[in-house]
Amino acid sequence: MARITAGITTSHIPAVGAAIDLGKTHEPYWAPVFAGYEFSKRWIAEHQPDVVVLVYNDHASAFSLEMIPTFAIGCAESFAPADEGWGPRPVPVVRGHPELAWHIAQSAILDEFDMTIVNRMDVDHGLTVPLSLLFGQPAQWPVQVIPLAVNVVQYPPPTGNRCWNLGRAIRKAVASFDADLKVMIWGTGGMSHQLQGPRAGFINREFDTRFLDRLTQDPAGLTAIPHVEYVREAGSEGIELVMWLVMRGALEADAREVHRFYHVPASNTAVGHIILENPS
């Protein structure tokens, strides 16, 4: 049977992708950001997953205002990097895992999560920057990826509790997939940041630190945070943190923290990154 071995959360800042693509990672501004992922690159090489369920949000790339799915699961064979206004990132095409993706979609829908099934979708920095942070610049991504796009652009986004429960449904789905696969779940976005209006540049280290602590100490308690508290305490784009709860809900209660990194700033954002291992 397939099993979820670990969860990773990381910010997915577009400027971080640009720094990688333009060879700026050793510049003084960027070096401390990438130093926080050195351990993670070694760790993932040692714990190589077959498939990553990658929870991210589309930033008006695949989904405009014509259609706004709350939870969309990518079931295609492959996903091309999106042109976000600069031309597509020079990164490999993302290979999907249609069999597991369809299995998760079916299982989650029968568990009363009304997933949107997507057979054609370009993927933006929300999905490709985390892959670059963990795997660097390979000719091919070394994993198959199931994109799971969560709406956090149009209000209301799903509640933290709904995201957590979706994670639990994904855990159940993976455990019932009849193939010997090592699966990881990644939750991306965050941490505190605000990209709009006179309050842009908002950062809340204290909120972020507490959020990271509670991922192991009180994960269920995080599900009670209302949207207004995310916006007030973590900035308008800090709402992306609900996606971390999909990751956390998919792991066991006693998952163990093996790495944590926090840094301000990368562009407009507080970078947060954590690795949680399921008990083996």
Place this chain on the structure above:
Amino acid sequence: MTSYNAAFQDIPGTTVFDATQSRLGYHLNMFCMSLMKPDNRAAFKADERSYLERFAMSVEQREAVLARDYNRMIALGGNIYFLAKIGATDGFSFQNLASKMTGMPEDAYKAMMVAGGRPPKGNRSKSDPAR
């Protein structure tokens, strides 16, 4: 639902992209979406005013785009992830757009971020005494 939406009004300098904003800004945001195609970016750059006439936007929305007044575009229903495509077409970083919206010179905005960002104190609530 009213109280859900109203709760965000107390947060300073922030516009939540709710149903009201989304309906108001539909055509403005769809114009931005069109800038994801290289041909459209070229057409927009060649003649901004006539390109904007392809979209059923209000006069105020068109003027805000031409003036690159991002706060005004947000007030008129623009969403930052859509509006960022205008910035990308102009060749500006997201950080440049953010500095414009705060009214700070880009250098000063960058320095604020390097120093830890805009602090929560005084910026949580419109009624915050530190404001």
